[in-house]
Amino acid sequence: MVILAVAAAAASTGTFSWNREGFFFQKELEQKRDYQAQYMQIRQFELYREDIRDLVQLTVRKMDNYLLVNTLQLGFCVTLFTDGRPKPEEHDPELTWLIGVYAMCNGGAFLYYFLSMWLAMHASISAHSFGVRILTQCVRLPLPSKAQLDSSAARATDFENLNFSDVLRIPLWRQQLDNLNRAMNEASTDENDGAFGEYTVSEPSDEPSLASNHPVTKLAHVQLFRQLQSNWQAYDAYARVCMAMGTNQVLQALSYECLILLMAENDDVWPSLVCVALFTTAAWIIAKLDLFLSRRILFTSAVLMILPPICASISLMLQKQKWPFDKDNSKTRTAHNALVPAVYALHVLWIWFTTRVARATEYGGVRLPNNFRSVLYLDVFNWLNEQETAGAAVNTTDTAPSGQQVPHQQEVPAFLQHALLPECRQRKLELQADLARWEAPKVQEWLHEESWSLAEIRKLHTAFDAAVGELDSFGGGQASSSSGPAIRGSEAPSVWLRLEYNPGELYIYWYCCETGEVKWEVPEGRISDVSSLSFSVAEFGNKVSALTGRAIPEPQAS
Numbered sequence: 001m002v003i004l005a006v007a008a009a010a011a012s013t014g015t016f017s018w019n020r021e022g023f024f025f026q027k028e029l030e031q032k033r034d035y036q037a038q039y040m041q042i043r044q045f046e047l048y049r050e051d052i053r054d055l056v057q058l059t060v061r062k063m064d065n066y067l068l069v070n071t072l073q074l075g076f077c078v079t080l081f082t083d084g085r086p087k088p089e090e091h092d093p094e095l096t097w098l099i100g101v102y103a104m105c106n107g108g109a110f111l112y113y114f115l116s117m118w119l120a121m122h123a124s125i126s127a128h129s130f131g132v133r134i135l136t137q138c139v140r141l142p143l144p145s146k147a148q149l150d151s152s153a154a155r156a157t158d159f160e161n162l163n164f165s166d167v168l169r170i171p172l173w174r175q176q177l178d179n180l181n182r183a184m185n186e187a188s189t190d191e192n193d194g195a196f197g198e199y200t201v202s203e204p205s206d207e208p209s210l211a212s213n214h215p216v217t218k219l220a221h222v223q224l225f226r227q228l229q230s231n232w233q234a235y236d237a238y239a240r241v242c243m244a245m246g247t248n249q250v251l252q253a254l255s256y257e258c259l260i261l262l263m264a265e266n267d268d269v270w271p272s273l274v275c276v277a278l279f280t281t282a283a284w285i286i287a288k289l290d291l292f293l294s295r296r297i298l299f300t301s302a303v304l305m306i307l308p309p310i311c312a313s314i315s316l317m318l319q320k321q322k323w324p325f326d327k328d329n330s331k332t333r334t335a336h337n338a339l340v341p342a343v344y345a346l347h348v349l350w351i352w353f354t355t356r357v358a359r360a361t362e363y364g365g366v367r368l369p370n371n372f373r374s375v376l377y378l379d380v381f382n383w384l385n386e387q388e389t390a391g392a393a394v395n396t397t398d399t400a401p402s403g404q405q406v407p408h409q410q411e412v413p414a415f416l417q418h419a420l421l422p423e424c425r426q427r428k429l430e431l432q433a434d435l436a437r438w439e440a441p442k443v444q445e446w447l448h449e450e451s452w453s454l455a456e457i458r459k460l461h462t463a464f465d466a467a468v469g470e471l472d473s474f475g476g477g478q479a480s481s482s483s484g485p486a487i488r489g490s491e492a493p494s495v496w497l498r499l500e501y502n503p504g505e506l507y508i509y510w511y512c513c514e515t516g517e518v519k520w521e522v523p524e525g526r527i528s529d530v531s532s533l534s535f536s537v538a539e540f541g542n543k544v545s546a547l548t549g550r551a552i553p554e555p556q557a558s
Contacts, residue, residue, distance in 0.1 A: 012168060015168050015169070015171070016168060018171055019168065019169055019171075023154075023158075023162075024154060027154030027158075028154070030152070030154075031152045031153065031154065034148075034151075034152040035152065038142075038144045038148070041142050042141055042142060042143070045139065045140070045141050045142055046141065048139050048219070048221045049135055049139050049141075051221065051222065051225075052131060052134050052135055052139055052221060052225060053131070053135075055131075055225050055229075055380065056127050056128065056130075056131030058380065059123055059124065059127040059232060059236050060124050060127050060128050060131075062236070063120040063121070063123050063124035063127070063236065063239065064124060066116060066117075066120040066239055066240070066243060067117055067120050067121065067124070069243070070113045070116050070117045070120065070243055070246075071117065073109075073113050073243075073246060073247070073250065074110065074113040074114060074117065076250070077106055077109050077110040077113065077250065078110070080106050080253060080257070081103075081106060081110075084257070086099070086102070086257055086260040086261055086264075086265070094319065095260070095264050095316075095319075097340050098256060098259065098260055098264065098312065098316065099260070100344075101256050101308075101312060101343055101344065101347065102253055102256040102257060102260065104344070104347060105249045105250075105252045105253035105256060105347070106249070106250070106253040108245075108246075108249040108351070109246045109247075109249035109250040109253060110246075111246075112242045112243070112245045112246030112249060113242070113243065113246040115242045116239045116240075116242035116243040116246060119235045119236075119238050119239035119242060120235075120236075120239040122232070122235045123232040123235035123236040123239060126231050126232035126235065127232045127236075130228045130231060130232070133228075134221070134224060134225065134228065138221065138224060139221050139224075142508075147521065148521065151521075216381070217381045218531045218534050218535065219531065220530070220531065222381065223456070226381075229366075230366045233366050233368065234360070234366055234367055234368060237368050237369055237372070237374065237375050238358075238369065240372065240374040241358050241369055241372055241374070244286065244287075244290045244372070244374075245354055245358075247283075247286060248283050248286065248287060248305075248354075251279045251280070251282055251283040251286075252279070252280075252283060252305075252308070252309070252347075254275075254279050255275070255276045255279040255280055255309045256309070256312065258272050258275035258276055258279070259272050259276060259309075259312060259313060259316055262275065263313075263316055263317070263320065264316060264320065267320065269317065272313075273313060276309045276313060279309075280305065280306055280309050283305060284302055284305055284306070287301060287305065289373070290372055290373060290374065291357065291371055291372065291373070292370075292371055292372065292373050293357065293371055297357070300353070301353065301357070304346060304349060304350045304353055305350060307346050308343050308346040308347050308350070311339045311342050311343045311346065312339075312343045314335075314339060315335075315336050315339035315340055315343065318332040318333075318335055318336045318339075319332070319333075319336050357369075357371050358371065358372070359371075420543055420546060420547040421547060423543065424471055424540070424543050424544055424547055425471075427536075427539075427540045427543065428468060428471065428540070430536075431464055431536060431537060431540055432464075433495075434495065434528055434533055434536070435457070435460070435461055435464060435533075437495060437497060437513045437528070438457050438497065438528075438530075438533065439457065439461070440513050442511075442513075443497060443499070443511065443513070446499055446511075447499070453530055456530050456534065457530065457533075460533060460534055460537045463537050463538075463541060464537050464540070464541075466541070467537075467540055467541040467544045467545075468544075470544050470545070471544050471547070494512050494514050494515060494525050494526075495512070495513070495514070495525070495526050495527075495528050496510040496511065496512050496519070496523045496525055496526070496527045496528070497510065497511045497512075497513065497527075497528055497529070498510055498527055498528065498529035499511055510522070510523050510527065
């Protein structure tokens with residue numbers, strides 16, 4: 001009896017020591033995991049802050065380069081007005097008309113460069129100030145609080161507060177029983193599988209996985225930058241447009257200066273014509289590189305650019321040269337008097353044409369000159385093509401014999417319909433519940449200061465309604481017994497909405513619509529934010545599109 005008591009005491013002591021060491025070992029691993037998670041979260045926000053700096057510097061550095069180049073070219077225009085001004089009137093007083101054309105081109109270049117400098121300064125200052133605002137008020141490092149640090153710590157009293165069965169738990173016994181039960185359940189399940197052959201459908205995931213290539217454009221800091229970018233994006237684009245137009249006017253002014261210096265003052269016809277051809281060709285090449293137009297409009301711009309120096313050259317040759325067919329110069333003077341106003345009129349027409357080409361088109365609340373290639377350099381995330389892509393998706397239709405436009409439909413395999421239809425119905429119910437949570441009056445009131453979040457939720461609801469409409473038209477709107485259990489009443493799990501509060505410093509909190517509870521620490525359970533909701537709606541639309549065989553157009557940005 002004594003031997004049994006000693007053996008039991010020794011076993012109990014060994015079991016107690018084993019469980020105590022295992023408890024602290026597990027707590028140490030959990031502590032390292034929590035600290036690593038906090039460190040990775042800080043590193044993630046450092047990456048977000050670096051994203052904001054890169055996006056802001058894309059405008060600031062470019063505008064600084066524009067300011068430097070425009071300042072040099074503006075000084076060049078002033079030099080052409082002062083030291084470099086030709087004086088043909090000293091040789092022939094009737095050549096003042098050529099000085100007028102030269103002054104008009106050089107003056108236009110001066111005004112374009114001056115306007116480009118002003119727009120560049122405004123864009124640079126605005127981008128830098130809004131970038132500082134995002135970094136100091138919105139994208140802050142998520143430093144852990146004292147409560148979070150304390151929750152990762154383990155104490156000896158925590159082990160002492162465990163149940164007696166956990167303190168003296170026999171090692172390996174409970175786990176081996178669980179493994180045995182799990183193996184038996186899997187064996188019985190495999191016998192009843194195979195309803196759809198080798199085609200199986202996985203359960204829908206509440207959170208997007210890391211391998212799903214979650215789009216960067218849906219991140220909150222990128223969307224916030226997109227919202228604030230409208231404050232300087234148009235200034236950035238038109239600073240480049242004005243600089244391009246100023247360069248064009250300078251090259252035309254140099255063409256007329258070559259006519260004055262070489263042909264009017266020195267009677268060198270061919271060198272002056274070669275210089276005019278070189279400067280005009282350079283102006284045309286720059287315009288072709290800057291403009292993104294059809295061939296017909298590019299040909300029109302080439303004609304309007306080439307005709308003025310040609311008319312000026314012909315008019316000057318008629319005025320300077322003696323022609324044997326016109327001894328009294330009556331015909332040449334008549335032609336000269338007709339060509340001089342044409343030169344001025346063509347320059348005015350060229351200014352009007354470039355103004356029309358540079359007209360703005362609205363993209364997401366910002367008006368940009370989309371005919372200039374430089375605008376594409378502003379579109380880092382391909383936001384400007386969203387409307388065109390959506391429009392192309394909408395226009396992918398077939399024409400019925402009666403003239404009606406009907407969507408193009410493809411044949412969907414039967415096994416795929418049977419597999420996707422229940423899942424689409426289930427995802428429809430879950431997304432309806434999630435959207436209802438985000439559109440609750442209290443949540444909408446808290447999101448009043450976050451205009452982007454409200455607009456994004458409305459956009460997601462529009463996309464969800466479009467997908468539901470396609471699903472209902474396919475015949476999958478009504479749930480059946482095979483569509484899986486719906487979430488009802490008390491069976492619905494609690495979902496926490498991730499919200500932000502920014503009174504000068506960003507705070508993140510979680511709200512549960514089912515219980516009305518608010519937590520300032522990460523709660524247990526499913527968490528829903530705008531990014532994951534956007535991913536879920538897009539995934540639901542893709543599955544409905546695969547089920548129906550029709551493309552679902554994305555809603556246009558309001």
